[in-house]
Amino acid sequence: MKIPILFFSLLLLTTLQAQKKNRDYRLHIKKASGPVIIDGIGNDLAWRDAEEADDFFMVLPMDGRKATQPTTIKMTYDDKHLYLLATFYNATKANYFVESLRRDFSFGKNDNFLLFLDPFNNQTTGFSFGSNAYGAQWDGTMYNGSKIDLNWDSKWISKVTRDDEKWVFEMAVPFKSIRYEEGVQEWGINFSRLDLKSSEKSSWTPIPRQFPTASLAYTGTLVWDTPPPAPGTNFSIIPYVLGDVKRNIEVGGDTKTNGKIGGDVKFSLTSSLNLDLTVNPDFSQVEVDRQVTNLDRFELFFPERRQFFLENGDLFANFGYETIRPFFSRRIGLNVPIQAGARISGNLNDNWRLGVMDMQTESINETGQPSQNFAVMSLQRKIFSRSSIGMMFVNKQSVNYPQENDSITDIYSKYNRNLGVEYNLASANNAWNGKAFFLKSFAPADANSGFTQGAHLEYTSRKWNWRLQEEWVSDDYSAEVGFVRRRGYRNLTGKVGHLFFPKGGPILSHGPELNAVYFINEQFKETDHTAYLTYQIDFRKRSSLQFFLSDDYVELLSPFDPSGLRIDNLATGTKHNWNAFGWDYISKPQSLFTYAFGGRLGGYYADGNRTSITGEAGYRFQPFVSLKGNFNYNHIELPAPWNTNDFWLIGAEADITFTNKLFFANLLQYNEQSNNFNINSRFQWRYSPASDLFIVYTNNYLITPYETRNWGLTLKFTYWLNN
Numbered sequence: 001m002k003i004p005i006l007f008f009s010l011l012l013l014t015t016l017q018a019q020k021k022n023r024d025y026r027l028h029i030k031k032a033s034g035p036v037i038i039d040g041i042g043n044d045l046a047w048r049d050a051e052e053a054d055d056f057f058m059v060l061p062m063d064g065r066k067a068t069q070p071t072t073i074k075m076t077y078d079d080k081h082l083y084l085l086a087t088f089y090n091a092t093k094a095n096y097f098v099e100s101l102r103r104d105f106s107f108g109k110n111d112n113f114l115l116f117l118d119p120f121n122n123q124t125t126g127f128s129f130g131s132n133a134y135g136a137q138w139d140g141t142m143y144n145g146s147k148i149d150l151n152w153d154s155k156w157i158s159k160v161t162r163d164d165e166k167w168v169f170e171m172a173v174p175f176k177s178i179r180y181e182e183g184v185q186e187w188g189i190n191f192s193r194l195d196l197k198s199s200e201k202s203s204w205t206p207i208p209r210q211f212p213t214a215s216l217a218y219t220g221t222l223v224w225d226t227p228p229p230a231p232g233t234n235f236s237i238i239p240y241v242l243g244d245v246k247r248n249i250e251v252g253g254d255t256k257t258n259g260k261i262g263g264d265v266k267f268s269l270t271s272s273l274n275l276d277l278t279v280n281p282d283f284s285q286v287e288v289d290r291q292v293t294n295l296d297r298f299e300l301f302f303p304e305r306r307q308f309f310l311e312n313g314d315l316f317a318n319f320g321y322e323t324i325r326p327f328f329s330r331r332i333g334l335n336v337p338i339q340a341g342a343r344i345s346g347n348l349n350d351n352w353r354l355g356v357m358d359m360q361t362e363s364i365n366e367t368g369q370p371s372q373n374f375a376v377m378s379l380q381r382k383i384f385s386r387s388s389i390g391m392m393f394v395n396k397q398s399v400n401y402p403q404e405n406d407s408i409t410d411i412y413s414k415y416n417r418n419l420g421v422e423y424n425l426a427s428a429n430n431a432w433n434g435k436a437f438f439l440k441s442f443a444p445a446d447a448n449s450g451f452t453q454g455a456h457l458e459y460t461s462r463k464w465n466w467r468l469q470e471e472w473v474s475d476d477y478s479a480e481v482g483f484v485r486r487r488g489y490r491n492l493t494g495k496v497g498h499l500f501f502p503k504g505g506p507i508l509s510h511g512p513e514l515n516a517v518y519f520i521n522e523q524f525k526e527t528d529h530t531a532y533l534t535y536q537i538d539f540r541k542r543s544s545l546q547f548f549l550s551d552d553y554v555e556l557l558s559p560f561d562p563s564g565l566r567i568d569n570l571a572t573g574t575k576h577n578w579n580a581f582g583w584d585y586i587s588k589p590q591s592l593f594t595y596a597f598g599g600r601l602g603g604y605y606a607d608g609n610r611t612s613i614t615g616e617a618g619y620r621f622q623p624f625v626s627l628k629g630n631f632n633y634n635h636i637e638l639p640a641p642w643n644t645n646d647f648w649l650i651g652a653e654a655d656i657t658f659t660n661k662l663f664f665a666n667l668l669q670y671n672e673q674s675n676n677f678n679i680n681s682r683f684q685w686r687y688s689p690a691s692d693l694f695i696v697y698t699n700n701y702l703i704t705p706y707e708t709r710n711w712g713l714t715l716k717f718t719y720w721l722n723n
Contacts, residue, residue, distance in 0.1 A: 020123065020188075020385070021429055022205040025220030027053045027189065032076040032083065040135075040161035040170050042074075042085040050074040050085070053204050056193065060201040061508050061540055062501070063209040063462075067202035068092070069195045071113075075222070079229050081172040086113050086191070088133075089166045094197035096133040096162065097590050100626045101657035102665075103137050104150040108542070109589040111196050113169055114138060116214055118188025119180035120272070120350055123216040123386045124426070125314075126188065127154075127178050133167045134623040135160035135660050143314030145386060145426055146215040151310045154178070155689040155720060176234040176722070179272040179346050183227045188219035196590045199542055210462050217386060217430040231271050236722035238690075239263035242282055246712040263718075264308060273346035273354070278308050281338050282716070295564050295610075295634070304329045312345035315355030315378040319392045319422055319437065320482075324452055324473060326418040326439050327394050328483040332374050337362045339371075353380040363400070369412055371399040374481055386426040392439075394418040396481045416480035417442040425457075433458045441478045450476030452484075456493075465513075466496040475522060488557075489527065493517045510537040521557075528554040543588040553577045554605070562605035563642045564673050570605060578603025580610075594618045608638035626655040647672035661686040670703070677701040690720040 032046035052074055056067040070089040077083060088111075098110045105112065114130035128148050130138040137158055140148040158171035180187070191204040192213035207218045242260040247253065262280030269275050283306045304310065304317065309329040316327050332338065341359035348354055355378040363371040373396070380390035396416045420439035425432065436455040443449050456469035475488030497513030513536065518529040532550035539545075554576045559569035570576075580602025587595045596616040604610035611634070618628040632649040636642070649671050656664040662685050669678040683695040699711040 020121075020217075020219075022190075022218050022220050025205045026223050027051060027073070027075065027204075027220065028223045028225065029075045029077060030225045032078045036076065036078070036081075036083045036172065038083075038157050038159050038170050038172050040159035040168050042087070042168055042170055046076050046083075047074055047085055050076045053191065056191075056202040056204055057206040058200060059192075059203050059207050059209055059213055061199060061209075063207065067193075067200060069193065069198055069200055069202065071191070071193050071202065071204075073191050073204065077228065080176075081174055082178075082228075084115060084129075084169075084171050084173075086169045087166055088113065088168070088193060088195070090164070090195075090197075092195070092198040093164065096167065097196040098132045098134045098136065098623045099620055100655055101134055101136045101623050101660040102626075102655060102663055103153075103660070104140070105132050105136050105138060107194065109196075109594075110136075110194070111167075112138070112194050114192040114213070116142065116188075116190045116192065116216065116219060117178065117222075118142075118216050118219050119178065119184070120347055121184075121186060121188045121221075122350060122382055123188060123219065123428075124382065124388065125347075125353070126216060128214065129156065129158075129171060129173060130192075131158055131160055131169045131171070133160065133162060136623075136657075137660065141310070141312065141314075142214065142216065144318065144424075145217060145430065146212050147314075148214060149310060149313055151304070151307065152313075153307065153690055155722070157689060175229060175231040176268070179274065180228065181347065181349065182230050182271050185224045185227050187222040187224075188216060189222040190216075190219040196542070199540055199590075208462060210460050210465070211430055215430055217426070217428060231268065233723065234266070234268035236266040236720060237263060238266070238718060238720050240282060240716060240718040242714065242716045244712060244714040246710070248710040249707075250709050266722075269344070270346075273344065273348065274312075276308065276343040276345070278338070278341045281306075281308060281333075281341070283307075283333075295562070308341065308343070312353075312355055315345055315353060315380065316357060316376055316392075319378065319390070319420065320439065320452075321435075321454055321471065323483070323485045324439075324454060324471065325483040326392060326420055326479045327376050327481055331481045331483075332359050333361060336364055336369065336372075351382045353382075354378070355380075360399075370401055373397045373399055376481070385428045386430075388424045388426075389422070390424070391421050392418070394479070394481050413448075413480065414444050415442075416448065416478060418479050418482065431460055433460075439477070439479075441476075443478055447476050448478035450474035450478065450487075452477045463499050463501075463511075464497070467494065469493040486557075488522055490520050490522065490524075491518065506539050506541070508538045508540045510535070512536075526553075526555075527557060528552075539588070541588040541590065544584075544586050546584045548582050550580045550582070550602070551577075552580070552603075560605075561642075562608070562638060563636055563645050565642075565645060565647070567645075568641045574606075576605045576607075578605075578607075582612075592620055592622070604636060604638070606638055606642075608636065608642075610637075611635040624657055626653075626657075628653040628655075649673065672703060675703050676709070677703055677706075688720070692716075692718050694718075 028051045033049050034045040036044050036046050052072050054072045056071045058065050058067045069091050072087045074085045096111050110132035112132045116128050118126040124145050126142040128140045139154050140150040141152045142148050154177040156173040161168050193202045203213045205218055205220045240263055244258050247255045265277040267275040339360045339362055343357040345355040357376045359374040361372050375395045378392045380388050382388050398414050401414045418439055418441050422437035425434035434457040438453040440451045452473040454471040458467040471491040473487050495515040499509045499511040501509050513534045516531045519527050521527050530552050532548050534548040537545045556572055556574050558572055561569050580600055582600035584598035598614045600612040613633045616630040620626040630651045636645045652668045654666040665682045667680045679699045681697045685693040694716040696714040700709040702709055
């Protein structure tokens with residue numbers, strides 16, 4: 001089941017010989033000849049002397065030609081800031097399309113501009129900044145060559161102006177807000193524009209349409225007249241003050257008030273390596289998770305949203321696969337307060353990256369849970385043009401652990417450790433990608449001291465894409481600080497797809513994709529599989545339609561309630577097989593009224609049937625109000641004792657953005673499966689860059705009987721102080 005080593009050898013050889021694809025696209029940046037005022041007008045003297053990047057290339061709907069919507073970019077700098085001026089002309093006259101003024105908007109639903117910076121020119125990591133046509137900001141850290149983590153926030157300013165002929169974006173990013181190596185005069189850089197009225201996505205450098213414009217493999221070069229200024233010592237303190245009122249009726253019903261102070265400290269050890277400290281952290285303002293209907297046999301994954309864990313988060317969070325993670329930061333502080341933490345992360349030089357984190361949690365007297373220390377170290381070395389090899393060590397250690405005869409030792413382990421190595425393959429042209437990793441766990445009991453390994457190889461071109469992947473997780477492998485959906489299996493996954501491109505008409509592309517996922521146990525006996533065929537149709541106006549046919553087989557490895565309602569369990573070892581048909585349609589984003597509609601019809605466990613219908617509808621009064629509603633309905637027919645069950649998951653959102661600094665978000669979630677109705681309202685005032693006032697209200701109700709479970713009201717004030 002191993003992927004042939006020959007494939008990796010050939011790809012390593014081509015990677016060694018290849019050079020950066022768009023290295024000849026060069027933009028020269030000179031020091032500003034005068035002051036730059038960020039007003040979205042761009043008439044400062046400094047801009048007259050700046051070199052201009054224009055003549056963009058079309059990426060979508062079809063690459064290989066020049067963009068029809070003209071764009072010009074200029075850049076300059078002074079001792080403290082990097083400046084950018086972008087002008088977007090409208091060859092196609094129409095209104096601008098944006099969702100709202102909320103930060104970190106959805107890329108495909110807004111007229112927008114994005115900057116991609118690769119200061120180390122490693123074509124793997126970097127920073128992204130941008131704006132939509134009404135001035136909502138976008139910023140994030142880049143990893144894995146093209147992915148962007150928008151949970152990262154930095155301190156910078158921008159301004160947008162617009163008229164019928166064009167819109168203009170001007171920004172200033174402090175050098176202290178980004179990481180780079182001193183003395184280097186060439187950075188990787190690219191610019192992306194999405195113009196919804198013409199359905200055109202364009203880029204300064206040519207990029208094949210199958211890749212995102214964020215692909216750092218296709219960046220050009222930003223050439224400095226002299227090395228950018230050393231940022232000096234960057235020292236920031238981000239304190240917070242919090243007060244809240246809470247009542248949990250399910251565990252006593254007393255109303256409790258609480259005050260809390262704490263904060264973070266950021267200190268630059270070098271221009272590219274950062275030290276972060278946190279004391280008594282609080283995450284009450286973090287956006288709540290969207291609820292889902294859970295008809296799965298295994299644990300669901302929800303992403304990390306807490307700011308402290310996010311900068312250079314890929315060093316810690318991307319080892320392994322999505323279903324095999326040795327480290328998952330949401331395991332830290334899970335229903336237990338975090339006392340303090342420290343993290344060192346960033347680039348040691350062009351080739352080496354380092355991540356070290358240590359967190360300490362409190363003990364819980366009521367449950368007997370001991371205080372625990374979480375430590376993780378990740379080291380990554382770039383090899384060839386874009387590939388890397390890395391290692392990771394994760395340690396969870398209980399402090400003041402009970403004696404051997406204490407019953408609590410059956411619940412909380414004394415320690416759990418993981419040690420692993422990983423190789424990530426990325427070809428110079430981004431067509432080939434792959435991974436291979438091995439992890440070993442260590443625990444007091446042999447039953448939790450096992451291993452896991454996995455590997456995959458993937459190829460992507462304009463018309464063809466395929467992937468082959470294998471995994472092996474031993475029955476005794478454990479990662480208490482990680483995310484591992486299941487143990488004791490081997491898995492082989494494959495897919496192949498093809499696209500057709502009509503020369504005219506409303507359809508941009510269409511084509512089939514065949515997927516197959518097979519699981520066997522460690523005795524090489526099949527336990528389950530899913531095979532499905534999809535057909536994807538993408539329209540020129542950016543709407544899409546997909547159909548699928550699937551075949552599922554499951555031999556249960558443990559008791560399972562197929563209704564998800566805790567009625568009764570199917571027995572271990574029972575075998576189930578069914579087929580299903582489904583579809584998904586997403587409307588074009590240019591309309592003020594948008595919608596999506598999907599469904600699934602077919603068999604289910606125990607020769608039953610399951611019908612699932614999903615829908616979403618939204619309307620925006622741009623740019624200030626965005627309204628959205630969604631639902632998921634399940635109708636399950638099973639033999640007794642489950643019989644027939646229907647349940648709904650309904651959500652409603654009202655996102656009000658008074659300005660690009662004042663937000664009021666409201667989320668309602670009605671979940672019949674979990675018998676819970678949730679209300680969450682969050683008011684945010686960004687009164688200064690990266691400094692906020694939050695008011696958060698949340699309330700949870702039982703649906704049957706309808707009564708309050710718990711509620712809370714939080715007032716939180718944060719301020720970013722830096723030298």
